[in-house]
Amino acid sequence: MNYEESIDFIHSTYKFGSKLGLENITRLTELLGNPQDSYKIIHVAGTNGKGSTSNMIHDVLMASGYKTGLFISPFLEEFTERIQVNKKHIDRQSLAKITTLVKEKIDVMLQEGCNHPTEFEVVTAIGFKYFQEQNIDFLVLEVGMGGRFDATNVVRNTLVSVITSISYDHMEYLGDTLEKIAFEKAGIIKENSNVVVYPQSEEIISTIRDTAVEKGASVTVADLKNIKKTRGDLTGQWFNYLKKDVFDLPEAKITFLGEHQIYNVLTALAALEFVKKEGYKVTEASIVEGLRNCRFAGRFEILKEHPVIVLDGGHNINGIEYFSKAVKENFGSKKIILFFGMLKDKNPEDVLPFIIPLCKKVYTLTPNNPRAMKSEDLAMLITKHYDIETEPLDEYCEAIPVLRNADHEECIAFVGSLYMIGDIRTLLKTNGFIDNK
Template sequence: MDYIKARTYIDESHRFGGEMGLEAITCLLEKLGNPQETLQFIHIAGTNGKGSVGAYLAAVLQEAGYRIGRFISPTLYEYRERIQINGVYIEEEAFGRLMDPVVKAIGELEEEHKPLPSPFEIETAISFLYYKEKNCDFVLLECGMGGKTDATNVIRNTKLAVITSISMDHMEYLGNTLGEIAGQKAGIIKPGSRVVTCRQEKEAMDVIERESKKLGCPLYVGDKTEAELVTADLDHMVFRYQKETYTIHLAGSHQLENAVLALAGIRALQDTGYQISGEQIRSGMEKARWNGRFTILKKDPYLVVDGAHNPDAARKLQESLRMYFPNREFVFLMGVFRDKQYETIAERMAPMAREIIAMETPDNSRALPAKELGEVLCRYKTPKQVYVADSLEEALQLGMKLAGKEDVIVAFGSLSFIGDLTKLSENLE
């Protein structure tokens, strides 16, 4: 099957439905010979920070000479970005070729009246086939949502179960308390794995500690309070942690927490017997890159994009803006999905802005219409301070018109529009 036909098949597989749980992905992988059983996984769950922590871990392990597969969701710039090895996206030829056995397996499942996979489950299966074919040493596997019932949790060979910052998101699926949500995230912990997390709220931390102890898994905690920040600007951050000095180039106040969490993961791997030197750790941390999370697209005026799409991410965005841009005025571009806590995000973020532009994330049925978002924003700003844009292009042009050279334009609310907004920004004068 060629790449275009493969993509079309996945798009049309929405008709299969797809329920949270492991039955469909288990049936599919059995038909494919269970390729995941030959792989070693670093499984990453959490509300915020999964991509950044994965970027640090991947960069360090690559620096140490390991072949690293990464499965990423969602993607920003290109569909094939979700399946990559050492930073190189899966080839179109390979994607189409590996779709053939998957389509055959789904046909057999259909004949047997067994559960059929969702698009995400199909992509997960293709990734396992690809990583097995390419003999990856590790696969950094990001949960799509939650953990316990996420399709990625079909794996068993988990070396590290990494749980990033947990906060309230996807409550309709994961639970209405931090403890319930943490229980879903902690579902990725497997017997024989090492568990790595940051310092969580007590309710979440208790769940992670309890689950780790129950399964006999050593728990490593990357605690940012043990790190000393030396210097931080938009280009780099220098910090000391456990008698070592590290430089990172991912911006944002929250990156100290993400970096320390990744370092705890590396330490856990070293304790398992993997050879990773101090110099390889320092070099990998400095080489790590992860776009779309407090990323600077333009200067004079500054144009910042950030995928903040839940209240905790919005809080971290606020901290970063105050940290890097004290005494500046802001023009916000906000677009969100209707199933997010957009009222809470608006209440938190709107007072920071001089003007704010409501926009709709393009080509997505989950998008909240810009007009509805604008009405919400008017609760926290005067109507003269709120604008409604019919497109990303209109929102960006309006933002550039409203902002002076000393102001800062910030686009946030979803990862879904960052790729398109990045391309539009490249054409700005």
Template sequence: MNYEQARAYAVNVSRSGSILGLDSIENLMHELGDIQERLKIIHIAGTNGKGSTGAYLERVLIEAGYRVGRYSSPAVFDPMEVWRINLQSMSHEEYADIMEQVKCACDRMVEKGMEHPTIFEVETAMAFLYFYQKKCDYVLLEVGMGGRTDATNLIKKPVCSVITSVSMDHMQFLGNTLTEIAQAKAGIIKKDCPVVTILQKAEAMVAIESEAEKQHARLYTADVSKVTVETETLKEIRFDHPGLGTVTTRLTGTYQVENCCLAVTVLKEILGIADRIIIDGIKNTVWPGRFEVIGEQPLFIIDGAHNEDAALQLSASVEKYFTNIPITYIIGVLADKEHKKVLEAMLPYAGAAFTVTPDNPRAMKAEELASEAEAIVARLWKERAGKPEKVQGTENSPQGAGGMEPLPKVSACSSMKEAVQLALEHTKKDGVILAFGSLSYLKEIRQIMQSD
């Protein structure tokens, strides 16, 4: 099997969709010798912050001298980045080789009368096999969706479980309340294995504490309230950590201090990594597509915010870094996400918004998104006109809470290139363009900017 054949097989398997549950992945891994049980795994679940937290852990462990495998999806810029060892993505040759081994195991399952595994189960099995054959010292394993019934959760004895910020997402699969969603995420907690989280909203915290107690798992909580931010710019955040002293991260956005503290707790309390290595590793951590600057004059930022909690965090960053600066948005979303709540969080700061249709079967059409955005803008501006003294969420918008300006321009674009072109034409050199709403189209935005 060569790379093209392997990719074709993956496309064919992906047509079967996804099924939550562990029976199929357990059968598949049994065909492969249950090699996942021989790996030292750090299992990461959560709604937002999994990628950034994983990036901190990855970099610090590499700097500590370990060979680190990382499984993180979806891919943003390159399909092979889902599987990485020491920051290097899987090669096409390695992909074909590993896929062929997993395909043979899938074929044996079908011959025995079992269902063919889903694409996520196939790719998860590939991760276990790849990291085992490459003799990784640690594996950072990111949950695909939820936790309890996710294919990654067949592991029995992780080094530790990590739960990042929990909020509303994937409600059609995980439940309609924060408690239900947190219970699904807490499903990765294993008997007698430590778990590390942040201070969550009350309902989520109760669900995590309850599961930890049930599993006799020691719970560590990273307390961000004890951290003092010293300086915060678009290039770096510097803060005082009670256990480390001054820490500097190049991952910016108001939410990064929380992700960083979570990673530090894992590294210090569970893995015993030296303070100096942690500090150096965090400073050298890079994670593309998260409040990442890809252009200047005007400043051009891309961010994968795609649910309400991530949008609220992004809006806090906009308010902090760009007070009274009109922002030009490029927005593309998936139809099954909380797009209305994302728009409500972000549109108060808009000077203009250009909507796009991501290249994804679940994408919301640009025209539908523009119509929804126009309705929200009209309502927000009407509320502002009725209550000019204060409208929550608009104090630092381009127009402020006092004076009124015309409604922001909202336009649906037929292509990413058109959106970038119109955004650049609309925005002054000292202005800001922000593309957000889904990770799935950021690769194309970056390619367009690089080609220009």
């Protein structure tokens, strides 16, 4: 297969749905020679913050001189974002070659009577094989959904497990309480391993501890007393790391905005402490460099400053709440012009109280996904509850005239499903709305 045929094959497996379980991925990776056993794993689960935390850990390990893989989902603008080594996406030739190999192994599985792997299982297997061929030292591995039965959980060589912020999401698969969801996320914990947890409610931490105790694993909850934000602007946030016994850091900067990102970098540093304790070289200088250079598109990303244009993939209630706090923190009481689109199964009605009061006008969009809420339906939902000017748009490109006519002092935000945010980012880039990118 060539690149285009490989992408078509991968996306054609979407029809096999999302099936939680490790039987298929176990057999597929066996047929590939278990490539995931070739490198050390930092495994990252959670509802929100997985991508930001994973990118921070990856960039610090890279700055420390290690060849580091990064596996994330979903992608924003290009499929190859999902599989990276030292910030370089998998090349098209390698993707085509490995996808062809994986398809051959799937044919063997089907002859054996196995079910066809899902799209996520296929992509996971492709990533594992590519990382083996690249001879990486570490893989920062982001869970797709849940943890216990997620395809990524076929790994055994876990150096540290990281569990980020947990909230309600994918409840049809993971359960209808935070404890049930936390139990599924905690499924990535391995026997006698190290676990780092984002600071959050005790009910969640207690559930994670219960799983850790059963597996003889140690749990470290990132302690808010160990970090202090010192200043911030639209380029990022500066902080002091107060736990000096492992990392005696000078004032450091992250390019991410929002209080939750301070918690995410705290969690990333707690994980990197375990990497250092295992004998790997992670220095204060590599931490400062890695964090300063770390970028993650679509997460409260400031694309332009006059007018301010911000892009945020807050796609569930927890993510929208983080977005609203970041707006208040960075823009005060200033009202925003909002372009908003969500999936129907993300409970749009529940997120409205966090975001609509921040706005002076709302444009609704339809994300490019079969589960999308139609723009006109979202507009009706908003006007049912709020007296605010709301206009549904049929096409993303209808946002461009609004941006061109905006006052230089306006604050404009595109928020919602990542399936929408990636397309919007490409559109804005094409039309010249990204500064210094």
